[in-house]
Amino acid sequence: xxxxxxxxxxxxxxxxxxxxxxxxxxxxxxxxxxxxxxxxxxxxxxxxxxxxxxxxxxxxxxxxxxxxxxxxxxxxxxxxxxxxxxxxxxxxxxxxxxxxxxxxxxxxxxxxxxxxxxxxxxxxxxxxxxxxxxxxxxxxxxxxxxxxxxxxxxxxxxxxxxxxxxxxxxxxxxxxxxxxxxxxxxxxxxxxxxxxxxxxxxxxxxxxxxxxxxxxxxxxxxxxxxxxxxxxxxxxxxxxxxxxxxxxxxxxxxxxxxxxxxxxxxxxxxxxxxxxxxxxxxxxxxxxxxxxxxxxxxxxxxxxxxxx
Amino acid sequence: xxxxxxxxxxxxxxxxxxxxxxxxxxxxxxxxxxxxxxxxxxxxxxxxxxxxxxxxxxxxxxxxxxxxxxxxxxxxxxxxxxxxxxxxxxxxxxxxxxxxxxxxxxxxxxxxxxxxxxxxxxxxxxxxxxxxxxxxxxxxxxxxxxxxxxxxxxxxxxxxxxxxxxxxxxxxxxxxxxxxxxxxxxxxxxxxxxxxxxxxxxxxxxxxxxxxxxxxxxxxxxxxxxxxxxxxxxxxxxxxxxxxxxxxxxxxxxxxxxxxxxxxxxxxxxxxxxxxxxxxxxxxxxxxxxxxxxxxxxxxxxxxxxxxxxxxxxxxxxxxxxxxxxxxxxxxxxxxxxxxxxxxxxxxxxxxxxxxxxxxxxxxxxxxxxxxxxxxxxxxxxxxxxxxxxxxx
Numbered sequence: 001x002x003x004x005x006x007x008x009x010x011x012x013x014x015x016x017x018x019x020x021x022x023x024x025x026x027x028x029x030x031x032x033x034x035x036x037x038x039x040x041x042x043x044x045x046x047x048x049x050x051x052x053x054x055x056x057x058x059x060x061x062x063x064x065x066x067x068x069x070x071x072x073x074x075x076x077x078x079x080x081x082x083x084x085x086x087x088x089x090x091x092x093x094x095x096x097x098x099x100x101x102x103x104x105x106x107x108x109x110x111x112x113x114x115x116x117x118x119x120x121x122x123x124x125x126x127x128x129x130x131x132x133x134x135x136x137x138x139x140x141x142x143x144x145x146x147x148x149x150x151x152x153x154x155x156x157x158x159x160x161x162x163x164x165x166x167x168x169x170x171x172x173x174x175x176x177x178x179x180x181x182x183x184x185x186x187x188x189x190x191x192x193x194x195x196x197x198x199x200x201x202x203x204x205x206x207x208x209x210x211x212x213x214x215x216x217x218x219x220x221x222x223x224x225x226x227x228x229x230x231x232x233x234x235x236x237x238x239x240x241x242x243x244x245x246x247x248x249x250x251x252x253x254x255x256x257x258x259x260x261x262x263x264x265x266x267x268x269x270x271x272x273x274x275x276x277x278x279x280x281x282x283x284x285x286x287x288x289x290x291x292x293x294x295x296x297x298x299x300x301x302x303x304x305x306x307x308x
Numbered sequence: 309x310x311x312x313x314x315x316x317x318x319x320x321x322x323x324x325x326x327x328x329x330x331x332x333x334x335x336x337x338x339x340x341x342x343x344x345x346x347x348x349x350x351x352x353x354x355x356x357x358x359x360x361x362x363x364x365x366x367x368x369x370x371x372x373x374x375x376x377x378x379x380x381x382x383x384x385x386x387x388x389x390x391x392x393x394x395x396x397x398x399x400x401x402x403x404x405x406x407x408x409x410x411x412x413x414x415x416x417x418x419x420x421x422x423x424x425x426x427x428x429x430x431x432x433x434x435x436x437x438x439x440x441x442x443x444x445x446x447x448x449x450x451x452x453x454x455x456x457x458x459x460x461x462x463x464x465x466x467x468x469x470x471x472x473x474x475x476x477x478x479x480x481x482x483x484x485x486x487x488x489x490x491x492x493x494x495x496x497x498x499x500x501x502x503x504x505x506x507x508x509x510x511x512x513x514x515x516x517x518x519x520x521x522x523x524x525x526x527x528x529x530x531x532x533x534x535x536x537x538x539x540x541x542x543x544x545x546x547x548x549x550x551x552x553x554x555x556x557x558x559x560x561x562x563x564x565x566x567x568x569x570x571x572x573x574x575x576x577x578x579x580x581x582x583x584x585x586x587x588x589x590x591x592x593x594x595x596x597x598x599x600x601x602x603x604x605x606x607x608x609x610x611x612x613x614x615x616x617x618x619x620x621x622x623x624x625x626x627x628x629x630x631x632x633x634x635x636x637x638x639x640x641x642x643x644x645x646x647x648x649x650x651x652x653x654x655x656x657x658x659x660x661x662x663x664x665x666x667x668x669x670x671x672x673x674x675x676x677x678x679x680x681x682x683x684x685x686x687x688x689x690x691x692x693x694x695x696x697x698x699x700x701x
Binding site: 204206207209210211212213214215216217220224225228229231 | 376377378397398399400403404405407409411412413414415424425428429470471474
């Protein structure tokens, strides 16, 4: 959907009454879109394409024989990839699982939230939207630390759960997969809520009225009209949540244990603590590939390009 | 026609065949301080093509939405086939709407759009019912297209098919031609009339286009400020309007202020600036002494001062032609009377060279039976004084 419109903006317009224009005006018109694209392309080239190239170079290096720690030479060893994947399979699985669970949880929280703001917000709409993004005014790390307090053994949540016998007496929530997923859900919730809100907000209310008029009860209209029409927002929201959540290492690092580590944690420690650059580079590429494949499959299956 | 009805519906239909299908009693609706619909009562007979006509803001769309269940009246009662549906949820009412903007579901193809209502009610033969409805609007070949790929006129027909396929007891049409261009609109009007005759469903049509209402509807209710000003057949409304609003909203009228000056039995004598005019008693809508004498522009004949005018004709002398505009089939004259009132006269171009140039002195004359008497309206309202609508229509 949106990708199509972006590419349409990018290139020169294919048709039009260009014949009527004098030649110099014609070339200027043709080059304008490219000129406008230039800053973005330069930025991407310098800070994305170039690092990707050097990173791919790093990924096939091996330790220099007899060299110091962190000294590598290029040997074009593609087996690095297989070794990295084989060794950290579990972490890949955890990344996808935790990010998937967090995305699902964020969707279940974010959709009703966006729905209420869009349809029942009234004049409080803008205030509510500010509240959705309000957490961004506080540091990401601080907010994640706060979840340690929320889920602490002496905290209200755990005590309530234990009082209700929802949790065994000796169990705790800190340093668990649950805590990591909670953190991920919390941190990426605005990225889920806002796109869904945007697509619900511009939804034509007459379509909902038509749904009611054609014998659809409230639940049926939600399922058959509102939800399908807000799919672009749902797809955008889930991607904006899943992709960064899968690569996140802060939540697993602060709220989890060594057994809840995600691929982001491995990449971080390989790069920073162990100076094992080739493995870290391989893992980065593998993670990119995994996310790309998942996203493509997802977009195909939801078929949102048919909408508008 | 389209599909067999459920037996329960069949029986309700039969039972209401003679009685009134849709009746509104004392319906009032406010939006904040705005009184949109004011104590409105109307009964719409089964199987009729009923038009609610009025300027934007007169409350006609609000009335329609209350019948659909999309708005709830503050007070009053809506009955359909004798059943009170005033507070029934929209999806439980046997009525369907053709929305002004069509409101076709963009995520569904045409077939699924039309099938939407049937599927919600678990209809047994969706396939054949949908195709029958698409055949009725002559667009069966578009079944697998998306609404976005259709022209405005096609979308309009699909919106109609989507409503009609459910065989509602009443079909509500909310300015369905609003977005069509003039030529297509005229074509669709005939089409809609044909379909209504074919399916025999009660149509409640809301429009601000007087020509549309007059050509299609059996009965027209002219609405103004949340009330029905007059209700009747298009001919009745046009030939003997009951209020100045109706006289001006449906076509044009010349309204002359006058005073009762005598009783001639069948006719009343009214004095207009010294001219004695006859008005049929049956067409006088006021008990007051002061009246407005009305006559339609096309009923008036322009005569030269010396010309013979039959004895019993109403006439006003001393008019001066102010403006002449030739419009092919007719010529429109603006005639200024000695008391500085301008009359409009439509004169058919029957011959050659018999037109009056601007500046000529003329006598205007017309048959007494074309005259009507209206109460002098203290508010002096007309279509131009209608309030702006908060709801867009």
